[in-house]
Amino acid sequence: MQSSVGVCSSSSSNWLFRFSAAAASLLPSSLTFPISKSSSSSSLITLSTPSLIPSPLRSTASASDSSHVTVMASNDAQDPRLPRISSAIRVIPDFPKPGIMFQDITTLLLDTKAFKDTIDLFVERYRDQNISVVAGVEARGFIFGPPIALAIGAKFVPMRKPNKLPGEVISEEYSLEYGTDKMEMHVGAVQAGDRALVIDDLIATGGTLCAAIKLLERVGAEVVECACVIELPELKGREKLTGKPLFVLVKGA
Amino acid sequence: MSAYRDEDEDPRLHGIKTKIRVVPHFPKSGIMFQDITTLLLDPKAFKDTIDLFVERYKGKNINVVAGIEARGFIFGPPIALAIGAKFVPLRKPKKLPGKVISQEYILEYGRDCLEMHVGAVEAGERALVVDDLIATGGTLCAAMDLLERVGAEVVECACVIELPELKGRERLNGKPLYVLVEYLEV
Numbered sequence: 001m002q003s004s005v006g007v008c009s010s011s012s013s014n015w016l017f018r019f020s021a022a023a024a025s026l027l028p029s030s031l032t033f034p035i036s037k038s039s040s041s042s043s044l045i046t047l048s049t050p051s052l053i054p055s056p057l058r059s060t061a062s063a064s065d066s067s068h069v070t071v072m073a074s075n076d077a078q079d080p081r082l083p084r085i086s087s088a089i090r091v092i093p094d095f096p097k098p099g100i101m102f103q104d105i106t107t108l109l110l111d112t113k114a115f116k117d118t119i120d121l122f123v124e125r126y127r128d129q130n131i132s133v134v135a136g137v138e139a140r141g142f143i144f145g146p147p148i149a150l151a152i153g154a155k156f157v158p159m160r161k162p163n164k165l166p167g168e169v170i171s172e173e174y175s176l177e178y179g180t181d182k183m184e185m186h187v188g189a190v191q192a193g194d195r196a197l198v199i200d201d202l203i204a205t206g207g208t209l210c211a212a213i214k215l216l217e218r219v220g221a222e223v224v225e226c227a228c229v230i231e232l233p234e235l236k237g238r239e240k241l242t243g244k245p246l247f248v249l250v251k252g253a
Numbered sequence: 254m255s256a257y258r259d260e261d262e263d264p265r266l267h268g269i270k271t272k273i274r275v276v277p278h279f280p281k282s283g284i285m286f287q288d289i290t291t292l293l294l295d296p297k298a299f300k301d302t303i304d305l306f307v308e309r310y311k312g313k314n315i316n317v318v319a320g321i322e323a324r325g326f327i328f329g330p331p332i333a334l335a336i337g338a339k340f341v342p343l344r345k346p347k348k349l350p351g352k353v354i355s356q357e358y359i360l361e362y363g364r365d366c367l368e369m370h371v372g373a374v375e376a377g378e379r380a381l382v383v384d385d386l387i388a389t390g391g392t393l394c395a396a397m398d399l400l401e402r403v404g405a406e407v408v409e410c411a412c413v414i415e416l417p418e419l420k421g422r423e424r425l426n427g428k429p430l431y432v433l434v435e436y437l438e439v
Contacts (some may be wrong), residue, residue: 092350102350106370109330116334142326143342146293148330150300156293158327166276166286186290232337 008055031098080115086250088114089230103230103252105140105201119144121249122227125149126197129223133196135159135216137183137208140201144229148199159198159212170218174211183211192220202230203246206237213244265301270434272298273414287414287436289324289385303328305433306411307335310381315408317380319343321367321396324385328413332383341373343382343396354402358395367395369403376404386414387430390421398427 088108095102109115126148135157136145142158149156160183162171168187173180190196198212203226213223221242231237231248238246272292279286281368293299310332319341320329326342333340344367346355352371357364374380382396387410407428415421415432422430 090351095350096347106342106348106349106373109333109342110373112333112337112339115330115340119334139323139326139344139348142323143330143340146299146327146329149293149296149333150303153296155296156299156327158290158293158323160323163280164323165290166279166288167274189290189294 006061007083018054057238069227079121080251081114081121084111085114085118085121085229089164089250091252095096101252105143105229108229109143110204118229118249119147119151122148122199124246125227125247126225127152129193129224130195131197132194133157133216133221135185135190135196135198135212137198137212138164141199144201145199148197148227155189155194157185157196159215160184170215172211172218174216176207183208183215185215190216190219190221194221195224196221198226200226202252203228203230203237203248205230206235206240209237209246210240210242213242224249263305265305266297266433267415268295268298269302269305273434273436275436282406283435285438287386289327289413292413293327302413302433303331303335306332306383306431309411309431310409311336313408314379315381316378317341317374317400317405319369319374319380319382319396319400321382321384321392322348325383328385329383332381332411337379339373341369341380343367343369343399356395356398356400356402358391360391361389365392367392367399369399374400374403374405378405379408380405381408382410384410384412386416387412387421387432388416388419390419390424393421393425393430394426397425 008171085108088111090104090107092102092104094100109120131152131154132147134145134154136142136159138158138160146156162182162184165186167183170187171182171184173182190238196216198209200209209226216223225245226241227247229248230250230252231246232252247253266391269292272295274288274291276286276288278284292302315336315338318333319330319336320326322341322342322344330340346366346368349368349370353368354371355366355368357366380400381395384393387393402409409429409431410425411431413433415435417435417437
């Protein structure tokens with residue numbers, strides 16, 4: 001083991017940044033409630049996928065107004081960790097282009113309790129489900145996927161943009177709003193019969209997740225579920241998942 | 254032929270070393286690419302990798318783990334979670350929304366840029382920089398610059414792999430570097 005012993009020398013740079021109003025830009029704004037824990041509440045396609053989770057999951061009605069909390073069904077308790085997770089996510093208007101309300105999870109990563117809770121919620125759901133593969137979509141799926149994989153004893157498989165993975169890969173093309181993109185996975189990373197999760201920070205139109213599902217299924221793996229921190233339900237990505245269940249912690253307007 | 258240097262070492266390191274795959278001539282001729290994805294396919298070896306870093310940094314009052322896009326995003330968060338630190342992604346240009354600060358750095362041919370969110374790291378915070386590998390040290394150096402510009406103290410840089418022949422260690426302005434594995438071409 002190579003180690004270096006050294007004294008940390010102070011930097012030659014004397015800059016100190018002052019934040020003033022810049023600090024306000026990092027204040028998170030809440031996403032709309034409710035926080036849904038349903039995995040397939042609005043799935044229109046019935047497949048023979050066995051029910052994944054023994055404990056009952058309930059769907060909740062959507063609220064479109066962030067100024068009030070949706071009334072939950074009386075016997076439907078929202079996990080107490082979810083409000084803090086939701087409020088730790090920052091919404092940035094007009095990024096990357098006008099009209100898009102970008103859901104920024106980096107502020108969640110700055111809240112050590114909320115980040116840990118996020119991972120715990122996924123781990124609790126999947127740890128007894130014999131998951132052998134966690135596939136994480138570049139790049140924000142790389143942040144959430146590995147901690148989940150490590151906790152449940154699964155392999156982590158990065159799903160990457162073209163030309164990033166060395167060696168032999170398989171590719172799946174998918175549509176963007178304008179044009180197409182490609183996702184790649186290493187040949188040999190996943191075997192037929194592997195039980196896989198697909199992880200990303202957010203599902204929007206579902207195109208990326210769909211490409212990931214296809215790559216896994218092409219090598220004979222079973223995609224058990226897709227899991228994201230955030231869903232944008234209006235974009236109906238859930239319907240693009242070829243019938244696979246989707247589990248999310250938070251829904252955004 | 255290539256070899257990984259053996260010193261008196263933690264028994265977990267052998268398993269880690271053997272899981273790293275070397276892919277010749279990627280991304281271009283002459284480069285022996287150190288592929289850590291095969292390490293990630295071995296849950297025990299991946300866990301051991303993280304544990305080795307966590308054992309080193311737990312209880313050292315590290316407030317921030319900064320991970321360099323994209324493979325630093327694989328190793329940084331598990332370390333951050335285990336030691337109770339924030340995770341701060343350092344990204345290529347235009348990926349981070351909102352206000353950022355940028356640091357340019359030199360590549361073999363041309364330049365690149367690393368960005369960090371304004372407000373993510375505060376003056377006085379103790380930070381680690383994590384990436385899968387250190388080669389020339391240019392990227393790590395840019396990362397350290399970003400953290401120091403906001404007044405953080407970079408305690409150490411931590412990588413799974415070092416390519417010592419590229420002397421990246423010397424580019425770190427005296428900051429310590431901790432690696433698990435060295436790759437030498439023999």
